[in-house]
Amino acid sequence: MxxxxxxxxxxxxxxxxxxxxxxxxxxxxxxxxxxxxxxxxxxxxxxxxxxxxxxxxxxxxxxxxxxxxxxxxxxxxxxxxxxxxxxxxxxxxxxxxxxxxxxxxxxxxxxxxxxxxxxxxxxxxxxxxxxxxxxxxxxxxxxxxxxxELSRKVFTGQYRLAERGFWQGAAPGYGLQRVLVDSDGNVKGPLHHREHKSIQTDRVIVTPGDEREVALVRRIYDWYVCQGVGCRRIADRLNAFGICNAHGRPWNPQHVTDILSSEKYVGTNVYARTSRKLNGNWHRNPPSEWARSEGAFPPLVDHATFDAAERIRTNRTQNLSDDEILKRLSDFVRSSDVVSAKEIDRARAMPAGKTYSVRFGCIKNAYALVGYEPGYHIGGPEVFRASRAAQQECIGKTTAALTALGHRVDISADETTIRVDDELVIRFAVRPILHYDRRGPRWRVRWPTYSSPDFLVVLRLDSAFETPIDFYIFPRGSLVPGYDFSLSIRGGSSEPFEMFRFPDERILLELTARTRMEAFDGSQSPDSNRRHPDSPDSSA
Structure with missing residues (x-):
């Protein structure tokens, strides 16, 4: 009461x-x-x-x-x-x-x-x-x-293990792989993407990974040290070869710089460069607080090559002040027809787009400091999370339905692409709405230039970033690679793409179904008696 x-x-x-x-x-x-x-x-x-x-x-x-x-x-x-x-x-x-x-x-x-x-x-x-x-x-x-108190104890424990040479991160990087060992140092097997140890006394070490990736890391050092090729040209060369980075995405100069500057490629385990406690903000620690273990794992390149790359990189680096890089950004937005982080990375006289994000929190803050307003409203973290969730839900539903029909489905490391029966490659992309200043809402679509799937599935999200409006299933050859296409919200205004629009992802079940083939003379092929799991029984 x-x-x-x-x-x-x-x-x-x-x-x-x-x-x-x-x-x-x-x-x-x-x-x-x-x-x-x-x-x-x-x-x-x-x-x-x-x-x-x-x-x-x-x-x-x-x-x-x-x-x-x-x-x-x-x-x-x-x-x-x-x-x-x-x-x-x-x-x-x-x-x-x-x-x-x-x-x-x-x-x-x-x-x-x-x-x-x-x-x-x-x-x-x-x-x-x-x-x-x-x-x-x-x-x-x-x-x-x-x-x-628990956070302090966990960090101290991880710090001590890193000093002993054990890996404390997730993805080790291009050309490297994680390997699980027991308390006595006996190898138990490699750890793949998103796999973690399940026994508390087990430890994780790093070893050279795929031979092709190891060879490419050494080639990058050779290009940079011996042939004088810069990071931007190396990234362009790798993308032209159709080679993806460790995340299955195109290379950019920063990815190349990370390989050239990371001591793990000479076998040194470095931990606590940055830290974050209790879900706080990440902050950079001074070198005196890093945990270092030299010779923790086999090197991919020798110390002489790594030191030579470090000297070249140091001599090329310009330590510009905040005012100087903002002045360059201001000149860039006044003289460029297209202003974006990608175009900033391409401009040789400009610092990398990541530099502005590190210095000022994000590229939008740098834009605001030079008085520039983007032509469209860039989505924040909540838009990215909603898009990622919608993408994962669509992939999950499609994978479950295909598996139930007897198909074998493999998901890529970046969880954006599936391969059906080792034959059909389907890539999924989510496009949130973009509100332009002088035009109606639009969705941008681009065929991926660093991969060539058989189908590109594009989910259009509504303005609340919650529910897909529809699905576009683009087959290979329907879009010009590398070119941005715009889809409008008005029905029938996105021709000639209307033929690729579907209400949901069930069309993929039809596209992946097998069909009996006939020989050139009209008779059934020898494989025609094989019955697909979802095909009806045709016997009388």
Missing amino acids: PQADGTLTSLAGRLAAQYVRMSTDYQQYSTENQKLAIAEFAAIQGVSIVATYEDAGKSGVTLKGRPGLLQLLQDAQAPTHAFSLVLVYDVSRWGRFQDTDESAHYEYLCRQAGVQVVYCAETFSYDGGAVATLMKTLKRAMAGEYSR
């Missing part, structure tokens, strides 16, 4: 939602154990649980990346919420926020909407009294300090 100060002492007969979260703490905090403890508490108090919000494998130091809690806060503040209680196992499951006020703020949003947050496993009461408020604040501070 409500007291004079508005607090509640009785929970019997009320409807509740439960919130559970687990990162990688301990088994005691598994979501199932939390649900059991909350169910026991609800049974004792006479509370009925009508909804469950769950964040499995999510960190509690921030609200970002926790869709369960975000949805809970949204539903709790809705005018007609279906519950008046939120049951949480303890304060740490609500979050290990580094600012205790942030944790209290989200609880306050619920309470302001008439929804009370109750921590089932805490020793303090839930009546909203002064003692409970004080204990709750203390628990929030303890939860945040636990994350800070």
